[in-house]
Every structure is written in C-alpha cells, then in structure tokens.
Amino acid sequence: MRKPTRKTKRRNRICSRKAYHHQISRRNKKEGRKRSRKRFKHRKTELQCPEIFSLDSNFDEVVSALAEVREQSKVQRNKSSEQVFILLQNIQEISPAGALVLVAEIFRWTKIPTARRLKAASPSQWNPEVRKLLNDMGFFELLGLGAFAQMNTNNEGIRYVKFRTGKKSDGEAPVELLTDDLEPLVGEMPDNHYLYAAVTEAMTNVRQHAYQHDRVVTNWWLSASHHAEKEEVRILVYDQGSGIPGTLPKKLTQDVVSILRNDHAGLIEKAHDLARSASKEEHRGHGLKRDVRGYLERLNCCGYYRVISLRGEYTYKKLASGTSAEKHNHDNPLKGTLIEWSLTLPNE
Amino acid sequence: MFDGVAGLGSSFLEEAFGGLVRVEHMNKKFLDEHLLLYTEEEELEDFVAMAKFYIEEASTLD
Structure with missing residues (x-):
C-alpha cells in the first residue's frame, strides 16, 4: 500500500471534518423540526367574528372576518399543523346571506387536504338563535360534528x-x-x-x-x-x-x-x-x-x-x-x- | 313538446334553438316548416315563445 502523501492526508482531514459537521447539522435540524412541531401542536389561532354577521348591516366587518378565514386556510395549505378555532360565540345576529357565505368558507376549508379540522370554540356559549339557524343550514355537519336534534328558540x-x-x-x-x-x-x-x-x-x-x-x-x-x-x-x-x-x-x-x-x-x-x-x-x-x-x-x-x-x-x-x-x-x-x-x- | 319541465334557462334555449341556426345552419324558413314547438301547460307557453324568439334572433344575427 502506498504511503499517503501530505496532500492526501489534508484532503482526508477536510472530508472527515465536513462529514462530521454535516451529521451535526442534520441532527440539529431534525431536533429543531421536532421542537417546532411540538410548539405548533400547542399553539392555536383564534378567528374573531363580528357580533352582527350580516351583509346588509355590517358588510365590511363580515367580509374582513371571512378574508381572515381564507388567509388561515392558505396557511393550512402549507401543511401547518396549527389548530385554528373560529369564535362564533361573538355572533348575536346572523342573516341568511351571512350564514351562507360563512358555510361556504368553512366548506372550502374542508376541501384542503392538508388542513387540520377547523374547530368552533364553545358551541354551548353561542347565541341559541344563531346556533339553531346555523344548524338548519348544515353548519355542524360541515365541521364534522353532525347535526343537532331539533332546537327550539324564542324566534321560531x-x-x-x-x-x-x-x-x-x-x-x-x-x-x-x-x-x-x-x-x-x-x-x-x-x-x-x-x-x-x-x-x-x-x-x-x-x-x-x-x-x-x-x-x-x-x-x-x-x-x-x-x-x-x-x-x-x-x-x-x-x-x-x-x-x-x-x-x-x-x-x-x-x-x-x-x-x-x-x-x-x-x-x-x-x-x-x-x-x-x-x-x-x-x-x-x-x-x-x-x-x-x-x-x-x-x-x-x-x-x-x-x-x-x-x-x-x-x-x-x-x-x-x-x-x-x-x-x-x-x-x-x-x-x-x-x-x-x-x-x-x-x-x- | 315542452310539457313536464320544471323550467328552462335562456342559455339552454338559446344554445338549443338559436344553435340550430348558428351551428347547424338551418334557416328560419326550414325550421318553420319542420319544427313544431308547443306545450299544453299554460305556464310554459312563455318558454315556447322564448325558443321561437331565439330562432328569430339567431336568424337576424346570422
């Protein structure tokens, strides 16, 4: 076997140093990903809804809330694992048009293959009339909760x-x-x-x-x-x-x-x-x-x-x-x- | 015969009947002689009139 020259020894030293650094950086990246996944698992985004969810009387606030849902759905397309809650308990009044565009936006969310299920926070705290109307429109079935049984409210x-x-x-x-x-x-x-x-x-x-x-x-x-x-x-x-x-x-x-x-x-x-x-x-x-x-x-x-x-x-x-x-x-x-x-x- | 339909959109009527002139190159005289459009349901009579209108309109645009 030929004795390695000084040049070969130097090259071998550099290669083994590079391999070592590559190994360390891969390990760090892997651990970083694990850490960030863990952090995302516990992080949540809350989407606010206006009190009056009506295109007749509160157009700009309603479309801004819908735009926020759309933006979050785009983030979900990028395989984010962050949980998103939509705060519907704020809504005190909802119009038929407002309910339909909201349902359509949620429907869109359910069609993004990488998206985590959008959750509606505290349905028990919602205005009963709003909950009934959204239930009639099929909102809960979209969220994967199944329709509620007949709901009675003051406004039948x-x-x-x-x-x-x-x-x-x-x-x-x-x-x-x-x-x-x-x-x-x-x-x-x-x-x-x-x-x-x-x-x-x-x-x-x-x-x-x-x-x-x-x-x-x-x-x-x-x-x-x-x-x-x-x-x-x-x-x-x-x-x-x-x-x-x-x-x-x-x-x-x-x-x-x-x-x-x-x-x-x-x-x-x-x-x-x-x-x-x-x-x-x-x-x-x-x-x-x-x-x-x-x-x-x-x-x-x-x-x-x-x-x-x-x-x-x-x-x-x-x-x-x-x-x-x-x-x-x-x-x-x-x-x-x-x-x-x-x-x-x-x-x- | 238009009987039994729930309704007919103008896009459909235009494509179906105006299309006979525009796409199939049948002239109005030929269609008057060979195509009978009718309904026995009073509420569908407007759709028959619209179909005839689209044939007429396509003939003038042709």
Whole structure:
C-alpha cells in the first residue's frame, strides 16, 4: 500500500471534518423540526367574528372576518399543523346571506387536504338563535360534528334551508329546493318555473365564468330562508369565483372602464344591461338580465333582487309603486358573487 | 313538446334553438316548416315563445 502523501492526508482531514459537521447539522435540524412541531401542536389561532354577521348591516366587518378565514386556510395549505378555532360565540345576529357565505368558507376549508379540522370554540356559549339557524343550514355537519336534534328558540318564525352545493348546472338542486324545502314552508312558490330558470341560469354562470383561476373549490352554494312574520322568502346562490366585475370581457371593460373605473357596482349593473359573457359571442351572456333579474320583473309580488360581487352591490327593487335600482361600493371585497332574491309573498 | 319541465334557462334555449341556426345552419324558413314547438301547460307557453324568439334572433344575427 502506498504511503499517503501530505496532500492526501489534508484532503482526508477536510472530508472527515465536513462529514462530521454535516451529521451535526442534520441532527440539529431534525431536533429543531421536532421542537417546532411540538410548539405548533400547542399553539392555536383564534378567528374573531363580528357580533352582527350580516351583509346588509355590517358588510365590511363580515367580509374582513371571512378574508381572515381564507388567509388561515392558505396557511393550512402549507401543511401547518396549527389548530385554528373560529369564535362564533361573538355572533348575536346572523342573516341568511351571512350564514351562507360563512358555510361556504368553512366548506372550502374542508376541501384542503392538508388542513387540520377547523374547530368552533364553545358551541354551548353561542347565541341559541344563531346556533339553531346555523344548524338548519348544515353548519355542524360541515365541521364534522353532525347535526343537532331539533332546537327550539324564542324566534321560531325564521327558518333556514340546508345548503346545497355542486359544480355543474344541476337541475335537481333547484327542484329539490322548491319542492322539498320551500313548499312545506310556504306552499308553491309564485312563478316557480321562472324561479327554476333563474337559479339554473345563476348556476350556469358559475360554471361558465366564475372560476377562471381557482383550483381549490369551483362550487356554487344554494340555500333559502323563510321569515314567517314578514312572509318573506329569500333564495340565495353564492360562488367564490373571480366576481362579475372581474369576468367582464376585455372589450366591454375597455368601453366602460373609462367611466366606471373601480365602480364595481356600476360594472355589475352594466353586466345586466349588456351581454356580459367572457366568451365574446354575441348570442351569449343575456341570462343575468333575462332570467336572473327577469324573475323578479315577472312576479306579481314585491321584493328585491340583489347581487354582491367583489366591492360592488347592485339592488333592483320591485315595489307596489314601481321599480328602482340602487348601487353601492364597499371598502372591502366579498370574495365571489352572491345573488339573492327576496320576495314578500302575496296574501292568499 | 315542452310539457313536464320544471323550467328552462335562456342559455339552454338559446344554445338549443338559436344553435340550430348558428351551428347547424338551418334557416328560419326550414325550421318553420319542420319544427313544431308547443306545450299544453299554460305556464310554459312563455318558454315556447322564448325558443321561437331565439330562432328569430339567431336568424337576424346570422
């Protein structure tokens, strides 16, 4: 065997020193990971909810709370093992639209494969009415807790319908909503063929336009509510897509953008009056006007039709004295589009 | 025959009936002679009228 030269000895020394340091650093990293995992296991994040969870009276706080849930769900996508609690005990009042967008946000969370289950802290401390309404809407089943048995509260006059969700323009869902859920509560809905057309058209719009970038969830959510005292029925369709102002065809936005700029409410209104389809085909994109808003126009009762999309809110009212439209731009955006028909049922 | 449907969205009606003109290149005269649209349910009559409207509209745009 040849005697190692001085150069070889030096190289061997360096290599063994490097191997030693590599081994130490791997051990430290492994222990560090263990320590951080242990630390995360005991750490928790709490998501606050506003007292009034209503898009009518507390829009900005509600959408900020929802944005916080969305942000946390993004962290969960990065395999964080931190436990997240949503503090629903703060909510003293919740509207049907508020409940549906909350349910949809939780649904989205459940579809992230790496996410830990979102927990709702202290359900026993919640406002009983809020708990009942969320239970009706299927909230607890989403959280993996199963539905509570019949809950009785002081306010028995308001009923929410369990949400339905899907990805396709599913004709069965509006039929079930009308016949299984609303008919037992209010009897046959007025002009139900047009209501069916309006809801399926809203679903078709979700399928064709709403989700251009999102890959986590591409669903629509459908629900309804009934207020017995006011004889009011609300039907809601929601999606978490790019929003109507974000999906207008480029040519159309160029024409109107100079006037409307960031006026999302104005863009929603324009989407009804002009063909809004991103497909650039002249024959498409009339559904919002003809079916979705058209349902309220055809009815013989009073009510309103409302679209909230990103920062814009467009309301079309039908009163005994005539029709009117209102537009409003909010400070914070709702991530997606909510369509709501609210009808005051005519007395028999 | 439109009887028995829960309702029909305008997107569907346009694609189905306007599409006969736009995609299948059938002209309105041919469709008037060969296609009979009707319903026996009063509340669906508007949908029949809409289907005819979309054929008419596609013919003028064609």
